[in-house]
Amino acid sequence: MSDDRIKMAHGAGGSLMRDLIGDVFVRGGGDDPDVVGPEAMEDGGAVRVGDRWLVTTADAHVVAPAFFPGGDIGRLAVCGTVNDLAMMGATAPLGLTITVVVEEGYGRDELRRIQASIDAACAEAGTRVLAGDTKVMGKGEVDGVVLSSAGFGFADRLVRDRGMRPGDRVIVSGSIGDHGLAVMSARHELGLGDQLRSDVAPLNGLVARVLEAVGADLVGLKDATRGGVSAVLHELADKNGAGVVLDDVALPISDAARAAGELLGVDPLVVANEGKAVLIVRPGAVDAALGALRAHPLGRDAACVGEVIADHAGRVIVDTGFGRRLLAEPRGEPLPRIC
Amino acid sequence: MSDDRIKMAHGAGGSLMRDLIGDVFVRGGGDDPDVVGPEAMEDGGAVRVGDRWLVTTADAHVVAPAFFPGGDIGRLAVCGTVNDLAMMGATAPLGLTITVVVEEGYGRDELRRIQASIDAACAEAGTRVLAGDTKVMGKGEVDGVVLSSAGFGFADRLVRDRGMRPGDRVIVSGSIGDHGLAVMSARHELGLGDQLRSDVAPLNGLVARVLEAVGADLVGLKDATRGGVSAVLHELADKNGAGVVLDDVALPISDAARAAGELLGVDPLVVANEGKAVLIVRPGAVDAALGALRAHPLGRDAACVGEVIADHAGRVIVDTGFGRRLLAEPRGEPLPRIC
Numbered sequence: 014m015s016d017d018r019i020k021m022a023h024g025a026g027g028s029l030m031r032d033l034i035g036d037v038f039v040r041g042g043g044d045d046p047d048v049v050g051p052e053a054m055e056d057g058g059a060v061r062v063g064d065r066w067l068v069t070t071a072d073a074h075v076v077a078p079a080f081f082p083g084g085d086i087g088r089l090a091v092c093g094t095v096n097d098l099a100m101m102g103a104t105a106p107l108g109l110t111i112t113v114v115v116e117e118g119y120g121r122d123e124l125r126r127i128q129a130s131i132d133a134a135c136a137e138a139g140t141r142v143l144a145g146d147t148k149v150m151g152k153g154e155v156d157g158v159v160l161s162s163a164g165f166g167f168a169d170r171l172v173r174d175r176g177m178r179p180g181d182r183v184i185v186s187g188s189i190g191d192h193g194l195a196v197m198s199a200r201h202e203l204g205l206g207d208q209l210r211s212d213v214a215p216l217n218g219l220v221a222r223v224l225e226a227v228g229a230d231l232v233g234l235k236d237a238t239r240g241g242v243s244a245v246l247h248e249l250a251d252k253n254g255a256g257v258v259l260d261d262v263a264l265p266i267s268d269a270a271r272a273a274g275e276l277l278g279v280d281p282l283v284v285a286n287e288g289k290a291v292l293i294v295r296p297g298a299v300d301a302a303l304g305a306l307r308a309h310p311l312g313r314d315a316a317c318v319g320e321v322i323a324d325h326a327g328r329v330i331v332d333t334g335f336g337r338r339l340l341a342e343p344r345g346e347p348l349p350r351i352c
Numbered sequence: 353m354s355d356d357r358i359k360m361a362h363g364a365g366g367s368l369m370r371d372l373i374g375d376v377f378v379r380g381g382g383d384d385p386d387v388v389g390p391e392a393m394e395d396g397g398a399v400r401v402g403d404r405w406l407v408t409t410a411d412a413h414v415v416a417p418a419f420f421p422g423g424d425i426g427r428l429a430v431c432g433t434v435n436d437l438a439m440m441g442a443t444a445p446l447g448l449t450i451t452v453v454v455e456e457g458y459g460r461d462e463l464r465r466i467q468a469s470i471d472a473a474c475a476e477a478g479t480r481v482l483a484g485d486t487k488v489m490g491k492g493e494v495d496g497v498v499l500s501s502a503g504f505g506f507a508d509r510l511v512r513d514r515g516m517r518p519g520d521r522v523i524v525s526g527s528i529g530d531h532g533l534a535v536m537s538a539r540h541e542l543g544l545g546d547q548l549r550s551d552v553a554p555l556n557g558l559v560a561r562v563l564e565a566v567g568a569d570l571v572g573l574k575d576a577t578r579g580g581v582s583a584v585l586h587e588l589a590d591k592n593g594a595g596v597v598l599d600d601v602a603l604p605i606s607d608a609a610r611a612a613g614e615l616l617g618v619d620p621l622v623v624a625n626e627g628k629a630v631l632i633v634r635p636g637a638v639d640a641a642l643g644a645l646r647a648h649p650l651g652r653d654a655a656c657v658g659e660v661i662a663d664h665a666g667r668v669i670v671d672t673g674f675g676r677r678l679l680a681e682p683r684g685e686p687l688p689r690i691c
Contacts, residue, residue, distance in 0.1 A: 017461060019454050019456060019458045019459075019488055020456060020488070021456050021488050021490065023488050024454070024487045025488070030486065033486065036460075037467055038463075038484060038486070048482070049482075050482055051481060051482065051483055057482070058449070058482025067446065069447060069449055069482050071451050071500070072451060073452070073485050075453060107399050107401075108399055110397070110408055110502045112411060112502075113377075114412045114498055115363070117358060117360050120357060120358075121356045121358060121375075141389060142390060143387070143396070143398070144389075144390055144397040144409045148689075149358055149360050149364070149688070150363075150495065150688075154689075161410070161485075161500030163408075163500075163502035165408065350489065350490075
């Protein structure tokens with residue numbers, strides 16, 4: 014397939030997707046100090062309103078299967094948007110919108126289950142759906158159901174991607190790889206059953222606690238979705254002209270995720286999470302950040318897993334305890350339609 | 353197909369879609385005076401922020417073909433969202449989000465053209481895209497490209513659907529049926545060429561002029577998208593427990609739209625517009641409203657086309673000059689994927 018045609022990997026959260034976005038979707042911009050637009054390549058955009066920032070974000074959701082262990086496409090839509098807002102510092106989302114594109118012949122009961130998940134996830138996150146839209150495509154014109162979610166909320170202070178420097182520490186808010194590996198296991202019927210469940214959850218409450226605890230010492234914050242922790246750290250390393258060293262032994266990975274990753278031949282570091290944040294904090298704030306995270310049900314397994322270094326700019330290095338290896342930047346999520 | 357499966361007409365803007373939304377997507381709500389949620393069935397939702405309303409809205413776009421005379425899916429996405437915001441009184445949209453779901457193998461050049469349309473329409477409407485997302489589905493898993501747009505903006509005063517009463521007048525901002533008939537003509541290759549073009553345009557500037565001219569005497573405002581002018585008037589008649597009489601002769605319909613409608617066997621009154629508003633105004637404000645509309649390039653053909661009456665609640669009656677006929681409420685847009 015020639016380069017002027019879209020490939021699966023263009024939607025997979027890695028370097029190919031970043032190239033496509035830069036080439037096609039984001040042209041110019043960035044000259045207004047009161048606007049953070051897509052050219053900033055953050056988790057969302059923002060406009061200044063009075064002395065606050067109004068943050069917004071949007072995601073399309075094409076996960077297959079739409080119902081998976083630990084969640085479904087409705088919960089994913091709410092959490093994806095709530096989490097992107099939280100990653101920019103907007104931890105009290107004012108409202109969401111959700112559009113539904115559904116295939117002719119799809120079950121009304123399945124739509125009801127999705128809507129019930131949306132409502133439940135909104136209640137967990139303390140927000141609501143304010144508006145929506147429904148479109149139907151013919152049989153065979155779309156595979157099942159596609160959701161798109163957007164949302165907005167105020168941030169007193171924007172958390173941006175460009176504040177990290179050598180010496181800062183890397184924290185993950187919990188076990189990694191669960192979402193993507195649970196979806197893949199369900200798709201391939203690996204029979205891991207209840208052991209491996211998606212982590213899909215709204216992180217706004219957790220982030221609010223951390224912001225309260227460490228304030229401006231939190232200098233980087235991203236949810237590790239497509240491309241996983243690896244994609245996030247590569248992006249931060251690239252944006253800040255620094256390197257990152259990860260301590261392999263410190264990475265929280267569940268036995269079930271490790272087993273599924275081995276069966277599927279996929280490194281949990283490059284797999285999408287939907288309820289995990291990567292935090293960059295100043296060294297003096299590590300204990301306070303970990304304390305705040307671990308006091309929250311969604312952050313019990315939080316761990317400090319690495320450090321920012323001055324050399325190897327743009328690279329992520331894994332220290333295995335026996336030696337160091339360079340972590341390749343994911344070109345894309347290893348399997349399609351993971352979120 | 354049994355009733356528990358989704359049909360094409362469930363996405364078509366008519367009574368079946370309203371039933372589905374009420375049955376599946378909107379459960380409860382409406383008890384918070386500072387929130388206008390989906391249960392209100394307006395063009396969008398809103399939350400009170402200080403002494404203003406922050407209005408939001410969202411639309412999915414599945415139009416086929418994606419490029420049609422007068423526009424494309426990118427222009428449609430921007431205008432659909434800008435117009436829904438304007439219909440609630442938010443005429444200065446702060447920002448939009450757009451998600452793209454694209455089929456593997458789709459052309460990068462087509463995506464570039466869509467993005468150029470998005471940028472141009474944003475410039476016309478005085479707004480910008482703040483964030484977005486791209487997902488790729490496999491060959492045959494989605495037909496071409498699906499966009500979803502959302503947006504937000506402030507309104508000093510919300511324009512709601514429930515203010516009309518007998519004696520009020522019905523105004524349309526210009527010729528009707530052009531968008532849907534242009535898309536259908538392109539799809540069926542009717543060869544009407546340049547004569548019939550979609551009206552897709554951002555109406556926020558036009559609405560701002562009208563609000564300035566007539567203020568609170570504008571008591572109903574909707575863009576006549578899926579289901580056309582008929583669906584909008586049926587919805588307003590139903591919500592307000594009143595009837596509407598339309599003057600057939602006064603309806604602005606272009607010769608090309610009339611010809612296409614006859615060829616396709618479709619009444620322009622039930623066809624989607626993407627750049628036309630239906631306005632309900634107090635009788636004393638008709639001249640001021642028409643003056644403001646006609647002074648704007650997008651409102652030159654504005655016309656007063658009807659009146660609200662006390663009887664025939666929920667019904668729309670067409671006065672042909674020779675007699676009166678009841679206009680059937682559209683169950684759905686006559687052809688799928690029109691927007």
